[in-house]
Amino acid sequence: MKDNGVVVLSQEKKQEEKGEKMQCPFCANDDTKVLESRVVEDALRRRRECLKCSNRFTTYERASFNLMVLKKDGRLQPYDPRKIAGSIEKACGKAEEEVIQRITQNVERKILRKKMGTIKTTDIGHFVLQELKKFDKIAYLRFASVHKEIDDPKELKKEMSLIA
C-alpha cells in the first residue's frame, strides 16, 4: 500500500483512557497497527495501518495538560514527554519500538495519576525504573546507573546479581 500522506491530529490519549481506539479515517475501523512511532518536535508521531482497508495514516500525540517538572537543581520546566521517551530509548538501546512505547505510556500514566501540578524529576525517574525493571533488566540497570538512581554500590551489585 502506497503512503498517501494522510495526517490525523489525534485525541488518542483521551480515547485510550476511555478504552476507545484510534479510528481509521478511511473506513472508521478501529483496528489499526502501529508501524512506526517516533518523537518529533513537540509530539509523538505514529505511522499506522488500518487492518481492514490497509490504508496508512499518521497520528500526532501531544500532551495537553499543564504539568511542571521540578529538577534536581531546583529549576522548574514544563513537562516534556519527549524527554522520557528519549531517556528510555537510550537505556533500551536496540529494544523493540513497541516495548519503548509501552514503557513510555505506562510511565506517563503513572505521572498523570498523581494529579499534581508539579512532579520531581526523581519521581519520574523512579517510575521509569519501575517499568524498565518489568520489561528489560539490562536497560533498567543502564538507566539506574546513568541517572544515579541507585546510589548505594551494594544495592547496585545486588541488582546486577539478580539478572546475571
Ligand SMILES: [Zn+2]
Ligand atoms: Zn480502514
